[in-house]
Amino acid sequence: MTETLKQGSATAASRIYETLRQDLLNGRYRAGERLSITLLRETYDVGLSPLREALNRLAAYGLLRQENQRGFRVLELTREELADITEMRRQLEGMALELAIRHGDEEWESQLLAANHRLARAGEHTPVVEWESLHSRFHSALVAPCGSAWLLRFISQLHDQFDRYRRVAPRAQELRHQLDSQHQELVDLALTRDARRARALIEEHITLSSEVAKRSCR
Amino acid sequence: MTETLKQGSATAASRIYETLRQDLLNGRYRAGERLSITLLRETYDVGLSPLREALNRLAAYGLLRQENQRGFRVLELTREELADITEMRRQLEGMALELAIRHGDEEWESQLLAANHRLARAGEHTPVVEWESLHSRFHSALVAPCGSAWLLRFISQLHDQFDRYRRVAPRAQELRHQLDSQHQELVDLALTRDARRARALIEEHITLSSEVAKRSCR
DNA sequence: TTTCTGGAAATAATCGATTATTTGACTCAG
DNA sequence: CTGAGTCAAATAATCGATTATTTCCAGAAA
Numbered sequence: 001m002t003e004t005l006k007q008g009s010a011t012a013a014s015r016i017y018e019t020l021r022q023d024l025l026n027g028r029y030r031a032g033e034r035l036s037i038t039l040l041r042e043t044y045d046v047g048l049s050p051l052r053e054a055l056n057r058l059a060a061y062g063l064l065r066q067e068n069q070r071g072f073r074v075l076e077l078t079r080e081e082l083a084d085i086t087e088m089r090r091q092l093e094g095m096a097l098e099l100a101i102r103h104g105d106e107e108w109e110s111q112l113l114a115a116n117h118r119l120a121r122a123g124e125h126t127p128v129v130e131w132e133s134l135h136s137r138f139h140s141a142l143v144a145p146c147g148s149a150w151l152l153r154f155i156s157q158l159h160d161q162f163d164r165y166r167r168v169a170p171r172a173q174e175l176r177h178q179l180d181s182q183h184q185e186l187v188d189l190a191l192t193r194d195a196r197r198a199r200a201l202i203e204e205h206i207t208l209s210s211e212v213a214k215r216s217c218r
Numbered sequence: 219m220t221e222t223l224k225q226g227s228a229t230a231a232s233r234i235y236e237t238l239r240q241d242l243l244n245g246r247y248r249a250g251e252r253l254s255i256t257l258l259r260e261t262y263d264v265g266l267s268p269l270r271e272a273l274n275r276l277a278a279y280g281l282l283r284q285e286n287q288r289g290f291r292v293l294e295l296t297r298e299e300l301a302d303i304t305e306m307r308r309q310l311e312g313m314a315l316e317l318a319i320r321h322g323d324e325e326w327e328s329q330l331l332a333a334n335h336r337l338a339r340a341g342e343h344t345p346v347v348e349w350e351s352l353h354s355r356f357h358s359a360l361v362a363p364c365g366s367a368w369l370l371r372f373i374s375q376l377h378d379q380f381d382r383y384r385r386v387a388p389r390a391q392e393l394r395h396q397l398d399s400q401h402q403e404l405v406d407l408a409l410t411r412d413a414r415r416a417r418a419l420i421e422e423h424i425t426l427s428s429e430v431a432k433r434s435c436r
Numbered sequence: 437t438t439t440c441t442g443g444a445a446a447t448a449a450t451c452g453a454t455t456a457t458t459t460g461a462c463t464c465a466g
Numbered sequence: 467c468t469g470a471g472t473c474a475a476a477t478a479a480t481c482g483a484t485t486a487t488t489t490c491c492a493g494a495a496a
Binding site: 255289 | 446447448449
């Protein structure tokens with residue numbers, strides 16, 4: 001959905017959509033909270049029509065729940081849904097990584113190395129929002145050449161869902177290092193085209209991330 | 219998305235969303251066609267705001283393409299995308315069916331038998347729109363207890379995509395019988411809890427449907 | 437003929453005001 | 467007290483009008 005602003009100048013609706021999406025991922029709004037349209041209008045200083053269009057998109061995308069005549073709500077954070085999202089990510093990203101390793105060319109290898117390098121360079125001092133962007137780009141680069149637009153779409157959608165949990169979870173320094181080194185290992189396995197072990201590792205990586213994210217429920 | 223009209227009386231936006239969705243699946247609009255908002259307003263006799271909200275939802279759902287400042291377009295029908303949708307359906311519905319067979323209880327068996335019975339009873343004289351509904355319900359019932367809301371969501375979305383191709387394809391009488399008998403076989407394998415063979419059959423079923431649908435491209 | 441360019445017409449996007457529905461406080465009968 | 471009913475305030479949804487952008491065509495220049 002990020003690429004909605006393909007060419008023409010972004011409309012007010014597209015701009016507020018992207019802003020709201022980021023704010024939802026960053027936990028600016030409490031889980032389950034009702035989003036008052038009047039309040040949002042003032043907060044973001046935006047017209048009613050573009051705002052409502054953005055909210056409708058977010059609901060269709062799955063970041064908001066829409067109840068007729070009762071407006072929009074932020075989704076809850078539950079262990080059950082996190083488990084569902086995690087398992088789907090394991091399956092879909094595992095599948096995508098195998099395909100990417102089969103189909104990826106030299107260009108992919110370069111992009112992957114670059115994305116990994118940029119992510120690895122980012123240290124403690126890097127702003128969170130920037131680290132999140134690099135992290136997101138790394139995982140995108142990893143599966144990019146899987147050959148299925150729909151698979152990539154579902155994976156992005158699940159990443160957004162997952163991030164809602166991960167970003168509000170308390171910092172877990174001890175697991176952070178392990179997760180970081182897995183990024184490097186994933187690159188190594190991808191470059192040596194070891195699809196079997198790469199798939200196993202990304203599944204483990206997702207499960208480990210989920211352990212961190214789990215601390216944001218209840 | 220169908221259950222958007224959960225409780226409260228449906229809003230104009232929800233009603234026009236569902237109507238447009240059906241019309242898009244039924245091929246009322248040509249692939250790639252630009253949907254003039256002014257024209258849609260007259261056609262469906264609906265206000266501008268609810269119409270635009272519905273269009274925004276449909277774009278986020280993937281049944282329309284939105285270009286900033288240039289309105290909405292119906293998606294193209296291409297062999298490449300049909301192949302993608304088909305392969306994704308094979309993987310996801312195969313996965314879901316295995317899970318459903320593992321988790322489904324007696325209630326599921328009853329629902330499945332009922333759905334199959336209603337579908338099998340529908341003969342040549344049955345209105346197409348009703349047959350489509352029964353067919354859709356059968357496939358939903360098959361995977362319903364897979365345990366993953368996200369998996370079911372993705373499968374529904376892919377079904378809608380697939381139906382755009384299938385419904386505009388010319389009638390294929392010779393394959394129709396084979397597809398119908400596969401429905402019965404799927405029920406048999408589900409009830410005997412033969413996950414392995416059931417998965418193989420649903421994958422075959424999807425591939426065969428795809429052969430029919432392929433005749434709608436180019 | 438082809439390629440710009442200006443500007444009117446068409447159309448998408450947005451705004452401001454209005455209508456419809458829900459929410460919550462209050463009343464009163466049981 | 468409790469629960470149903472009622473009304474006013476809050477808020478979501480919709481409408482009608484306005485603004486901004488794109489599209490398209492005529493006419494000029496190469």
